[in-house]
Amino acid sequence: MNQANSTVGTKRLERCFTALQAQNRPALVSYLTAGDPDAETSQRLLDGLPEAGVDIIELGMPFSDPMADGPAIQKAALRALEGGQTQAKTLEMVRRFREENATTPIVLMGYYNPIFCYGVERFLTDAAKAGVDGLIVVDLPPEHDDELCQPATRHGIDFIRLATPTTDAKRLPTVLANASGFIYYVSVAGVTGAGAATPESIERAVADLKRHTQLPIGVGFGIRTPQQAATIGRFSDAVVVGSALVDCIEQASTADEAVARVHGLVRELSASVRSCREEEAVS
Amino acid sequence: MPDILSIFIPACLRYFEGIEIVPIAFEVVMNKPLNLSTSLPDGNGMFGSFGGRFVAETLMPLINELRDEYAAAKNDPEFQRQLTYFQNDYVGRPSPLYFAERLTEHFGGAKIYLKREELNHTGAHKINNCIGQVLLARQMGKKRIIAETGAGMHGVATATVAARFGLKCVIYMGTTDIERQQPNVFRMKLLGAEVVPVTSGTGTLKDAMNEALRDWVTNIDDTFYIIGTVAGPHPYPAMVRDFQAVIGHETRRQMQEKEGRLPDSLVACIGGGSNAMGLFHPFLADESVQMIGVEAGGKGVQSGLHAASLNGGTPGVLHGNRTYLLQNEDGQIVDAHSVSAGLDYPGIGPEHAWLHEQGRVEYVSATDDEALDAFQICCQQEGIIPALETAHALAEVAKRAPKLPREHLMVVNLSGRGDKDMMSVAHYLGDKFQ
Ligand SMILES: Cc1ncc(COP(=O)(O)O)c(C=O)c1O
Numbered sequence: 001m002n003q004a005n006s007t008v009g010t011k012r013l014e015r016c017f018t019a020l021q022a023q024n025r026p027a028l029v030s031y032l033t034a035g036d037p038d039a040e041t042s043q044r045l046l047d048g049l050p051e052a053g054v055d056i057i058e059l060g061m062p063f064s065d066p067m068a069d070g071p072a073i074q075k076a077a078l079r080a081l082e083g084g085q086t087q088a089k090t091l092e093m094v095r096r097f098r099e100e101n102a103t104t105p106i107v108l109m110g111y112y113n114p115i116f117c118y119g120v121e122r123f124l125t126d127a128a129k130a131g132v133d134g135l136i137v138v139d140l141p142p143e144h145d146d147e148l149c150q151p152a153t154r155h156g157i158d159f160i161r162l163a164t165p166t167t168d169a170k171r172l173p174t175v176l177a178n179a180s181g182f183i184y185y186v187s188v189a190g191v192t193g194a195g196a197a198t199p200e201s202i203e204r205a206v207a208d209l210k211r212h213t214q215l216p217i218g219v220g221f222g223i224r225t226p227q228q229a230a231t232i233g234r235f236s237d238a239v240v241v242g243s244a245l246v247d248c249i250e251q252a253s254t255a256d257e258a259v260a261r262v263h264g265l266v267r268e269l270s271a272s273v274r275s276c277r278e279e280e281a282v283s
Numbered sequence: 284m285p286d287i288l289s290i291f292i293p294a295c296l297r298y299f300e301g302i303e304i305v306p307i308a309f310e311v312v313m314n315k316p317l318n319l320s321t322s323l324p325d326g327n328g329m330f331g332s333f334g335g336r337f338v339a340e341t342l343m344p345l346i347n348e349l350r351d352e353y354a355a356a357k358n359d360p361e362f363q364r365q366l367t368y369f370q371n372d373y374v375g376r377p378s379p380l381y382f383a384e385r386l387t388e389h390f391g392g393a394k395i396y397l398k399r400e401e402l403n404h405t406g407a408h409k410i411n412n413c414i415g416q417v418l419l420a421r422q423m424g425k426k427r428i429i430a431e432t433g434a435g436m437h438g439v440a441t442a443t444v445a446a447r448f449g450l451k452c453v454i455y456m457g458t459t460d461i462e463r464q465q466p467n468v469f470r471m472k473l474l475g476a477e478v479v480p481v482t483s484g485t486g487t488l489k490d491a492m493n494e495a496l497r498d499w500v501t502n503i504d505d506t507f508y509i510i511g512t513v514a515g516p517h518p519y520p521a522m523v524r525d526f527q528a529v530i531g532h533e534t535r536r537q538m539q540e541k542e543g544r545l546p547d548s549l550v551a552c553i554g555g556g557s558n559a560m561g562l563f564h565p566f567l568a569d570e571s572v573q574m575i576g577v578e579a580g581g582k583g584v585q586s587g588l589h590a591a592s593l594n595g596g597t598p599g600v601l602h603g604n605r606t607y608l609l610q611n612e613d614g615q616i617v618d619a620h621s622v623s624a625g626l627d628y629p630g631i632g633p634e635h636a637w638l639h640e641q642g643r644v645e646y647v648s649a650t651d652d653e654a655l656d657a658f659q660i661c662c663q664q665e666g667i668i669p670a671l672e673t674a675h676a677l678a679e680v681a682k683r684a685p686k687l688p689r690e691h692l693m694v695v696n697l698s699g700r701g702d703k704d705m706m707s708v709a710h711y712l713g714d715k716f717q
Contacts, residue, residue: 064615065489065601067496068339074483086613112337113600117614139337139600143327164341166503171344189341190501 012105012133013158013181016055017216017237026233028053028273029218030266031109031242032249033060033076034093035085041255042080045262046097050104052263053270056238058136061090061110068111068138070193072243075250087118091130098131107134107160107181112148120148124155134158134181142174149178158182163209165189165197172212182216182238183209187223193243196222203235226272233276241269323634328517328604331640333633336516338603341500346603350518352423357525362418369414370529373447374404376411378530380537380694385664386680393687395680396546397667397697398534398562407670407699408530408558409440413509415526417444420507427451427506431495433460433488433554434625434672435467436699437511442476452476455494457486460624467703485618488554488628492602512555513632516603520632527561534694535565542692548573550683551696552675553646554590554625556632558698563644573645576635577679579621580648590619591648592631593639601629606636622651622707623671625699649678655711657681658701670699671707 020027030049035042049057062077062085069077094106108127115123115137127135135152142149142161149159158181166189167175176183185205187197206217219232220240229239245262252258328334336346356362370376379402383395400408420428428445429452432438438454445452454471458480461468471478484490492515499508513520513527538546549566551559553576566572581589589595592607599608601616609617609629619629638644649657657677661669669677676695684693701708 064617065484065493067493067602068341068500070497081615111600113608113610113616114614116600116605117597117610117612138339139603141336141338141340141343143336143343162340164339166341166344168344175340186341189503191497194501 012103013056015103016105017182020055020237024277025274026236026276027055027218027238028229028266028270029056029058029220029238029240030054030245031058031060031220031240032245032262033062033073033080034090035062035080035083036076036246037079037249037255037258038083039085039089041258043093043096044255044259046093047100048259048263049266050101052266053274054104054266057104057106058109058240058242059090059094059106061087061108061114063111063114066111068191070191070243072193072246072250076246087114087123091126091132094127094132095130105133106131107136107158108132109136110138112137112139115148120151124152124157128155128157132157134160136160136162136184138162142177145178153178153180160184162186165205172209176213179213179215182218183213184240185209185217185219185236187219187221190221192221194222196228199231202232206236226268229269230272230276233273239273323637324517324521328520330520330634330637333598333606333636334517334520334604335600335633336603337600337605338516339500341503342496342516345499345503346516346518348423349419352419353518353522356419356422362422365418366415369418370411374410374414375402376529377533377537378402380534380541382541383665386661387684389660389664390681390684392689393548393684393691393693394689395684396538396692396694397665398530398694400530400558400696400698401667401669401673401700405436405440405443406702407436407440408527408561408696409437409511409699410443411529411561412511412523412526412557413437413440413444415522416507416509417448417450420450420509421448423507425450425505425507427453427502428509429453429455429495429498429506430509430511431455431488431491432467432511433457433491433627434623434670434699435460435464435471435703436625436670438476438478439467439470439474441509441511442471442474445476446474453498454478455481455491455498457481457484457488457490459486460488460491460627463707464624464703465706487619487624489602489616489619489630496602512557513560513634514555514602514604514606514630520604520634523557524560524564524634527557528564530558530561530696531563531565534562538692538694544692545569545572546692546694547571548575548691548693549696550575550577550676550679550693552577552579552626552672552698553631553635554579554628554672555630556635558696560632560634562694562696567638567643574643575679575683576644576646577675578631578646578648579619579623579626579675580650580653581620581622583650584648588620589648590621590626590628592629593635593646594648596629598636604633606630606633607639622654622711623675625670625672626675647679649675651711653678653681655708658708659712667697668701669697670701671704673698673701
């Protein structure tokens, strides 16, 4: 039963990338933390993302101890948890989003413990039912694939792997072995929101990855501006913007302002990403 | 009882497959390479269902490199020779196993021995591990050392070995702990370390560990992370255990010399569990030796304000390993509470979680008040000011020793000295000293 449901889910990411390839443009991937700054505003933020130009949604499951995140996303998690966000509420957000939107892929991103405590099987069942397409779990390397990656695949939920500047040629096959959906290249060794690597080094790394996998390659960490998104989007299949969007929420003094700022930045990023390869063709 | 044994004995046999037990009449053990071989954890760093390598991909190649480097060092006579040299001539090992005559009389039961880890250089057991890890760091060509610290004892020990080997040193310490362990902050700075205050969370040990991990993923090329307890991703729990096991090996030999037999019970406090694991591990195969780990009960395990992960927690994944954690039903880590900064951690080393489930070690808790009482008894009866962490172990002795016969040999790990705690203790006992 899950299988049947989830096939639709799996196809969402695949279909998205296929469609964008035909348009010769990269996907814009946004990251927001579920429940930030509060449940209601977070739902409004989420629901408006596709309209503002997001192609794939990453929705963060807040965790009290986000070891791989910088200050911006740490604070977002705290705001969400203080507002009473739970795993169940995050899944409920996805379910509500799916009432209106059947096409935009949603990838849940976070740390293993909240999933482990929810119960892996129960979580995957509920996530598939809610309309989740993929998972990115920062602290589950391929060495622990039996914990969640393999069960997720059985539920038809993609397990998106992170490759990093420290993932060398020897290790890459291990990282790619059970990956699905796309590969997320973490462009800098560091936490989210930290500085960016040079476009040249990222381009080299993406080319390297492409030699080893058919999966689309997304690039994240350190991408904040429409210009950066365009530069990276010329050679990657997706660009991920997180901390810059989360900062918009922190800087806003009202819910309306948060929504306006986030969707405003998404529109700029989207315009930039949509035209980034045209510029290249012209010049 | 028979049920427990039938589960426990086969599990122990599996655990000790391949271990070489140090012969009892082994006189000059401290000058010989320590035997650091064991059969757990498995290749993935698991102790049963606990442990593992739950870290971001960026760190995986680094911890795998460390695992290989450490595996080689274990069997490298030159590395072992250096380790022994520094343990003896720099740290001051072996530490005495001292018959606490007055404490024994005071409680009127078991014969109490104190394993005097507080006499080590820098005043706690922490340096046993730091010396081992800094030798590895040097061997790996790392130029920068980072560490987390709670009570500051691990921070001081790390700053000390970094100074000794001419390495840059950055210590992460929660702001709450900086306040209650001022003397250690000053010591670290004197030793040339940079102390970075951590404000996130409650500003205690777990937050310092988060921040150290963030530093590590950012500075992958030149940095070595010296974790201060038997927690973190594989190989740390096994590696720190092995470096601390010198405590148990010495105790075994010393007790043999003094009493001609094994001790009957071992008692140690538990923050992450390194001083306890160091004392317990060489005795795990000795059925007659009872082991008791003492967690921080804070205001009482029932109150919810405590740091007793095994007695008041549930399994989860944090800081690279699966273990028992203080957390809510949604998997969010909740704050630990203890008068002692070094025990104020919402987790425990994964091997302890395993030993708890196997029933091999008994895990109990002592409250803040019980620890403060035992702290004073130790000062007054033995002229030894223990660390507040250690006072938790002594609190269990106070409960247990009076009920035991005179022949019962009890060893307490006196894991550290209490100079650092003067301000906290003065705060709690203030009235009495006006
Ligand atoms: C003196 C002393 N004992 C015990 C501990 C607790 O650590 P562990 O459980 O790793 O021995 C600390 C930690 O700071 C300490 O300083």
